[in-house]
Amino acid sequence: MKILSVFLLAVVAVEGHYTFPRLVVNGKTVEDRDWLFTRQTKNAQSKSGIENPTSGDIRCYSSTTAPQIATVPAGASVNYISTQQINHPGPTQYYLARVPAGSSAKTWDGSGSVWWKFASTMPYYDANKQLVWPAQNTYATHPAAIPANTPSGEYLLRVEQIALHMASQANKAQFYISCSQINITNGGNGTPGPTVSLPGAYRSNDPGIQVNIYNLQPDAYRAPGPAPWQG
Known part of the structure; x- marks a missing residue:
């Protein structure tokens, strides 16, 4: 019986993990197979998240670059298909x-103070007064619009969903990450910022990373990283 219980716990743990292998643009999945525009992550098989936010893996968690570059117009909505249900509570950031x-974009590693955030989700109370995040318990990340004033050119697009169900303990938040290779077209002349390095932008004890979400008011949560640039 004890062996069976351990096995069932292991199954639940695996089922609670996920990856984001396919990019969605304006509601349409643009990758007809996994990892076409999106760099294959190291957890493609295990589905496990990153627990150390200062690790080099926090940038893209990628094991290989992707073979192609997706064309994405400025102002477009983007999100990702998940391999499993995104059942862990926590924000999604882009x-x-x-x-x-x-x-x-096929080869660049994204090093340096070059990353800027353009979207971050906040929690809310559902009808049962439970704290939830947008797109929680669905099979796709919550969509966000690339600011219309983003300059045209090639970019790395990064999504992260931070699972906070165990985050009251140090280094127990889990980061689920993907990076896609994209070419933004019809852009503007904005100056996105502030820019940060990944790793470098996060610390293990940041209030949005080490946090007890079971004793938290929705508007009290502060996501890690810079403020989103709205263009």
């Missing part, structure tokens, strides 16, 4: 990093 001149 970042962009512009590829330097002379480099390609």
Whole structure:
């Protein structure tokens, strides 16, 4: 009986993990197979999240680059298909990093203070007075619009969903991450910022990373990283 209980707990743990292998643009899945525009992550098989926010894996968690670059118009809505239900509570955040001149989104590693956030979700109470996040318990991340004033060019698009169900303990928040290679078209002349480095932007004890969500008012949550740029 004890062995069976351990096995069932292991199954539940695996089923509670996920990856984001397919990009969605304006409500349409643009990848007809996994990891076409999105860089395959190290957890493609295990589905486990990152627990150390200062690790180099916090940038893209990628094991390989993707073979192609997706065309995404400025102002478009983006989100990701999940391999499993996103049942862990926590925010979804989106970042962009512009590829330097002379480099390609197919090969650039995203190093340096180049990442800027453009969206972050906040929790709310459902009808049962339970704290939940947008798109929780669905099979896709919550969508966000790329600011219309984003300059045209090649970028790395990064999504993260931070699972906070065990986050009252140090290094127990779980980061589920993907990075896609995109080319933004029809952009504007904005100056996105502030920019941060990944790793570098997060610390293990940031209030949005080490937090007890079971004793939290919805408007009291403060997501880690810079404020979103709205263009």
